[in-house]
Amino acid sequence: MAKDRARRDERAPEPDQLVVRGVLGDAGLDPEDLRANAVANRDLYGFFAISVWLVGADYPLGSLEQTKLVKFDQYAEFVVADLVGHGLELWATGQSPHYDVVHSRNDLDALVEVMVATPHQVRSNPHVDREEH
Amino acid sequence: MIYIDLPADLNFEDDEGRNIARLSEAVNPSAIHHGSVLVAGAPRAWSWAVVDAIEDGFVYFRQISAQEAAQRGPLIAPLPRPA
Numbered sequence: 001m002a003k004d005r006a007r008r009d010e011r012a013p014e015p016d017q018l019v020v021r022g023v024l025g026d027a028g029l030d031p032e033d034l035r036a037n038a039v040a041n042r043d044l045y046g047f048f049a050i051s052v053w054l055v056g057a058d059y060p061l062g063s064l065e066q067t068k069l070v071k072f073d074q075y076a077e078f079v080v081a082d083l084v085g086h087g088l089e090l091w092a093t094g095q096s097p098h099y100d101v102v103h104s105r106n107d108l109d110a111l112v113e114v115m116v117a118t119p120h121q122v123r124s125n126p127h128v129d130r131e132e133h
Numbered sequence: 134m135i136y137i138d139l140p141a142d143l144n145f146e147d148d149e150g151r152n153i154a155r156l157s158e159a160v161n162p163s164a165i166h167h168g169s170v171l172v173a174g175a176p177r178a179w180s181w182a183v184v185d186a187i188e189d190g191f192v193y194f195r196q197i198s199a200q201e202a203a204q205r206g207p208l209i210a211p212l213p214r215p216a
Contacts, residue, residue: 006148022144024175037142040155044147044191051144071143071196072178095150131181131199 002046005100008092015081018055019090019099020064022072028122029076034112041100048108049091049100050115052078059097065127068097073128078120086114135179138171139192143178151185151193165192170205 013019024033038048053068055061069075083101084090087110091100103111138161141154154173156162165171165184173182173194181202182194197205 022178024142024178026177033142037145040142040145040153040191044153051142051146053144068144071174071180074177094146094148098146098150 003044005045005047005093008096010092010096013054013056013080013090013099015079017080018061019052019078019080019083019101020055020061020069020075021050021052021078022069023074023076023122024072028074029116029120031112031116034115035108038108038111042108047102047106048111049093049102050111052090052099052101054080054090054092054097054099056097062127064097065125069125070127070129073125073130074122075125076120076122078118082119083115086118087111088114088118135176136172137174137176137179139165139173139182139194140175141173141194143174143180143196147193149193151195152182154192154194156187156190156192159192170197170202 034050037050041049053064087104089102091102093100139154140158143152145153147153159165169184171182172179174180180196181199183197184194186193
């Protein structure tokens, strides 16, 4: 049985706000990584979703680079206006500034395909923590 | 090369801000239990971590520094032996 997912009662993100997601591998935003995240979320919470972070006044980009993204040497950066639409929505879930990118029909293939096709920039994280193993 | 004990997407968090991974994807699932210190993530995005809970096939963990990991035990875990 799926667990309940907490949704925060927040105002919808502004169209010009940025959304970022740490890149796991060498190939930029890899559809297989997005799919794995979406399926794991479905298995846990009952719906397909891809985890992202919303950049805002409380969590500026430089702060996220040193916290939620600190282990990532690269991250993908989207603009909210580009990301929402074409069936995609942003849900405020978990603890701020975590958001889920979901598809209005809970369609896994469409979720991944539309997100990968959405204009985005892959940026280097100047604050990455390359901790010794 | 980084030896990943528990493959994970460090973007994925639960409602308590803990990271989440599938227990079945761990290199050695039987060695993972509450309080285990391990390396979680992907080759280009990994962290030392401490396991907070295991429920319904998922591992919930918190990222910790190498210093904190060292305080909890040896940082170099033995490599798994081939079957």
